[in-house]
Amino acid sequence: MRRVVLFGYRGTGKTAIGTVLSRRLGVPFLDTDALIEQKSGRTIPDIFKNDGEERFRALEREAIAGLPTHDVVVGTGGGVVMDPENMERLRRDSVCVLLAADPATIGRRLAKSPRPPLTSLTPDEEIAQVMSRRRRQYAASADFCVDTSTTSTEEAAGRILSLLKEGTVPPQVQEAAFRWFVADAPGAPELQRLESLLTGPDRDVQTRFLGIAGYPCSHSKSPLLFNRLFERYHLNCHYTRFEDPSVATILQVARDIDAKGLSVTIPFKRAVMAYLDEIDDDAAQQIGAVNTVVFSCGAAHGWNTDWLGIQKPLTGFSGTRAVLLGAGGVAAAAAYALTNLDMEVTILNRTPEKARTLAEQFGCRWRAWNGFDGMNPDLVVNATSLGMQPDTRSPLRDDQLKKEMTVFDLVYTPPVTPLIAAARKAGCATITGTEVFIHQAREQFRLFFGIDVPDTTIREILA
Structure with a gap:
């Protein structure tokens, strides 16, 4: 039996429900707080009062590191989700259930x-x-969610047992979803994998689905990366492509199969926001675009990690004048990142009105597309799709590139775009879109699972 791990705020019933669940499963129940008290010979309040929270968290990490890896139900402390190291250990080979309750109920219990x-x-x-x-970490902790506000301990334990044995999606719904995926005509290996996971006689109802949502999105490296990461961290998940001209359809299919999360790519980063229950991220609100959707407890939460993928490769960059090419959703994330670095940004776009609108949104300058000549920026950021298959043109002429410039192309397929190749030939410093992909995917994985993947690990997988 996979290890069952219960997460949740104090007062949601982890200990009481875990005790009943373990009895009905015929396996031990281990409470991490109780293990800490047993090993230290002190109460949790005493540890907090005399040694502080930092010492308690160290003892908590030790207790979690020593837990059995299977045939056990584990109840965790309410703050355990804040530590990525704990999440990496607790999620490994486990079914993770978030217990939730409304604040009033929690208050009465506490x-x-x-x-x-x-x-x-x-x-x-x-x-x-x-x-x-x-909130973000609790959402990341949940493979399944049970609201304990109005349930008895026995009822909540029964609900978890049902989730473990039957999952959350009826067979007929999974069959309909498989037919939708078939219409997208994925390659034979992926089609066989989806058929096994969704409709196969031995399908695992505990498997969680994630995917890349776009049209088109066959170029994306996300399925390769995330599925390799699932193997590395022993997560019972599968990442596939949700490809359709309608973002509404994609979101409905994702909800139907109780997906864990979506990475959102062109052309849906703005449009997807209308179909989400909450935009949890101030950056996403300001940018006006979402590239990450986390489903938790029946709600779809939107985030933007693109801007972090753009900002982190520029750490230590000393230039101050930037030209941003493009005015779409990715360009908005770039404008947010660049202004957050206190750079003077000028936005160029083939539709000048769009450049002006985006510039006003972030307090930048703007010009028409042909206004690049004579600007001599320290940094050029390409946030258009030029260079991505099938349109392999460069957004700039070779003679516009000067060796004093740093050129950052946000397109990552192919890894060396025509713009990057021309910039290197001109003697410019360059940053490829692969850097954006690495850093934004790292943040996405943390939003999905609470685990902090080293960027070196992602580089190894993509190499």
């Missing part, structure tokens, strides 16, 4: 608890603040 508060706030304020701070 009023009966001997545990001291975590902050100096009132109980209601503390619950709201801490749950908000952990």
